[in-house]
Amino acid sequence: xxxxxxxxxxxxxxxxxxxxxxxxxxxxxxxxxxxxxxxxxxxxxxxxxxxxxxxxxxxxxxxxxxxxxxxxxxxxxxxxxxxxxxxxxxxxxxxxxxxxxxxxxxxxxxxxxxxxxxxxxxxxxxxxxxxxxxxxxxxxxxxxxxxxxxxxxxxxxxxxxxxxxxxxxxxxxxxxxxxxxxxxxxxxxxxxxxxxxxxxxxxxxxxxxxxxxxxxxxxxxxxxxxxxxxxxxxxxxxxxxxxxxxxxxxxxxxxxxxxxxxxxxxxxxxxxxxxxxxxxxxxxxxxxxxxxxxxxxxxxxxxxxxxxxxxxxxxxxxxxxxxxxxxxxxxxxxxxxxxxxxxxxxxxxxxxxxxxxxxxx
Amino acid sequence: xxxxxxxxxxxxxxxxxxxxxxxxxxxxxxxxxxxxxxxxxxxxxxxxxxxxxxxxxxxxxxxxxxxxxxxxxxxxxxxxxxxxxxxxxxxxxxxxxxxxxxxxxxxxxxxxxxxxxxxxxxxxxxxxxxxxxxxxxxxxxxxxxxxxxxxxxxxxxxxxxxxxxxxxxxxxxxxxxxxxxxxxxxxxxxxxxxxxxxxxxxxxxxxxxxxxxxxxxxxxxxxxxxxxxxxxxxxxxxxxxxxxxxxxxxx
Numbered sequence: 001x002x003x004x005x006x007x008x009x010x011x012x013x014x015x016x017x018x019x020x021x022x023x024x025x026x027x028x029x030x031x032x033x034x035x036x037x038x039x040x041x042x043x044x045x046x047x048x049x050x051x052x053x054x055x056x057x058x059x060x061x062x063x064x065x066x067x068x069x070x071x072x073x074x075x076x077x078x079x080x081x082x083x084x085x086x087x088x089x090x091x092x093x094x095x096x097x098x099x100x101x102x103x104x105x106x107x108x109x110x111x112x113x114x115x116x117x118x119x120x121x122x123x124x125x126x127x128x129x130x131x132x133x134x135x136x137x138x139x140x141x142x143x144x145x146x147x148x149x150x151x152x153x154x155x156x157x158x159x160x161x162x163x164x165x166x167x168x169x170x171x172x173x174x175x176x177x178x179x180x181x182x183x184x185x186x187x188x189x190x191x192x193x194x195x196x197x198x199x200x201x202x203x204x205x206x207x208x209x210x211x212x213x214x215x216x217x218x219x220x221x222x223x224x225x226x227x228x229x230x231x232x233x234x235x236x237x238x239x240x241x242x243x244x245x246x247x248x249x250x251x252x253x254x255x256x257x258x259x260x261x262x263x264x265x266x267x268x269x270x271x272x273x274x275x276x277x278x279x280x281x282x283x284x285x286x287x288x289x290x291x292x293x294x295x296x297x298x299x300x301x302x303x304x305x306x307x308x309x310x311x312x313x314x315x316x317x318x319x320x321x322x323x324x325x326x327x328x329x330x331x332x333x334x335x336x337x338x339x340x341x342x343x344x345x346x347x348x349x350x351x352x353x354x355x356x357x358x359x360x361x
Numbered sequence: 362x363x364x365x366x367x368x369x370x371x372x373x374x375x376x377x378x379x380x381x382x383x384x385x386x387x388x389x390x391x392x393x394x395x396x397x398x399x400x401x402x403x404x405x406x407x408x409x410x411x412x413x414x415x416x417x418x419x420x421x422x423x424x425x426x427x428x429x430x431x432x433x434x435x436x437x438x439x440x441x442x443x444x445x446x447x448x449x450x451x452x453x454x455x456x457x458x459x460x461x462x463x464x465x466x467x468x469x470x471x472x473x474x475x476x477x478x479x480x481x482x483x484x485x486x487x488x489x490x491x492x493x494x495x496x497x498x499x500x501x502x503x504x505x506x507x508x509x510x511x512x513x514x515x516x517x518x519x520x521x522x523x524x525x526x527x528x529x530x531x532x533x534x535x536x537x538x539x540x541x542x543x544x545x546x547x548x549x550x551x552x553x554x555x556x557x558x559x560x561x562x563x564x565x566x567x568x569x570x571x572x573x574x575x576x577x578x579x580x581x582x583x584x585x586x587x588x589x590x591x592x593x594x595x596x597x598x599x600x601x602x603x604x605x606x607x608x609x610x611x612x
Binding site: 216 | 403404407414421434438439441442446464467
């Protein structure tokens with residue numbers, strides 16, 4: 001007898017898998033503006049959203065798009081926008097207002113190289129912008145960093161759930177490689193998650209009290225109370241930290257990498273193991289909250305850490321904070337869209353191990 | 362016969378606008394229209410930045426406070442998610458005609474079924490009297506201390522006329538709040554703008570020519586005359602775009 005087909009495995013482009021994840025999560029509103037390398041995502045949703053009773057709207061600018069997100073998400077609906085570095089910079093004003101007003105939504109950044117117009121090749125140069133808030137004022141966004149097409153689907157669903165859970169914007173931080181590559185994906189239905197009711201949503205007051213969604217607190221005491229509330233909320237997100245450990249059990253050198261770079265590093269770890277080097281990998285899946293726990297724990301066992309990024313060194317700061325001086329933290333990065341070869345990474349691994357040994361003499 | 366009463370949807374909060382400022386009249390006209398159309402329970406308002414942000418204290422409906430200039434984009438998001446509800450924004454001249462030009466032009470071009478109230482008092486009020494995009498030629502402000510010189514600071518923008526050229530605009534009017542006749546016309550225009558939204562005809566906007574006695578350095582009554590003498594030559598009143606078959610009420 002034929003089995004009921006409940007889960008479909010299909011070959012898909014990363015940007016499209018992300019879009020399917022959004023649909024599975026119940027997102028019915030998308031507002032965006034064209035920018036490479038994320039164009040497949042809006043194009044796909046322009047077709048799929050109307051088929052699912054939703055609205056796709058191309059805005060006049062990234063600024064327009066994020067504010068449309070602000071409006072639609074304020075009604076309690078699940079809403080998304082996507083862009084890449086230069087566009088995400090333009091969205092920051094809106095993201096700050098959305099975070100300050102405590103409205104959930106999902107923002108996708110398929111990173112390209114910068115600064116300025118930079119290039120259109122993959123990059124991880126927006127780590128600081130994503131994990132430090134990015135716009136003005138004192139706020140944070142939840143940041144998820146997929147490393148496969150499957151994770152683009154799964155983590156997009158999670159991004160919506162976390163956004164609703166914390167009434168906060170969350171960001172899916174991918175890169176041009178992930179967005180463009182094809183891999184098989186299981187289009188699993190979104191998990192049923194218990195989430196708070198959206199009593200804050202503005203939909204017309206009806207017979208109830210009028211509601212106000214705002215980030216304006218003119219009285220110093222009121223603003224501080226608001227800042228303290230936000231700060232406690234960000235602290236409470238610590239439990240959402242997610243990561244993957246690979247061959248870390250007996251590792252002397254721990255590599256730290258996320259997204260596409262983590263895939264390259266995994267290959268280098270395997271190669272180094274073949275050479276008899278005790279190395280492992282910690283791959284942060286959430287970048288905010290940053291998975292400090294495994295790094296702190298491994299800081300007691302490892303002689304050194306090596307952070308590898310497609311940037312000139314941004315996540316390395318968080319690795320240093322997490323390791324808290326227990327072991328030296330080295331960095332290796334490439335930029336402009338260039339990936340290091342496995343051989344080059346093995347060379348960096350050997351160099352880091354030698355330097356760590358030298359330091360201990 | 363009762364000829365005037367406090368609109369039902371106005372809260373008990375006392376207006377905090379400066380003495381002689383016509384924001385109070387604009388606020389009341391919006392409240393009256395919402396009452397008369399019976400839509401207050403199904404209305405979402407979008408607040409801009411500047412003096413107009415205070416509106417949420419006075420009108421008893423749901424509100425979202427938007428970033429400077431972005432109210433039409435926020436209103437677009439609300440209306441797309443809640444097409445049956447009445448959605449309006451209340452913006453000043455710096456908000457709508459300077460920092461928010463892209464948002465207003467494209468909301469109109471898309472024919473968004475939202476209503477915008479554009480309070481034009483030719484100056485930045487909340488920040489202390491700087492030149493606005495609508496500051497008239499020769500007008501003294503803190504950033505045009507010898508008067509606005511077009512050679513240096515450009516010309517005032519006539520937003521109503523500009524937006525009326527767009528296909529998506531269904532109703533565009535300019536009214537003034539300086540005398541009873543003009544206020545009566547303004548009342549009708551405000552009501553019409555909401556009706557055009559309810560009928561799903563497209564984008565609607567009413568520009569309300571207003572005073573700012575504080576930053577104009579004028580007494581309240583003088584400020585009312587200054588509208589007539591200084592502003593109306595640059596900003597003529599009228600309905601620049603009307604749905605087919607609708608007769609003009611603003612002259």
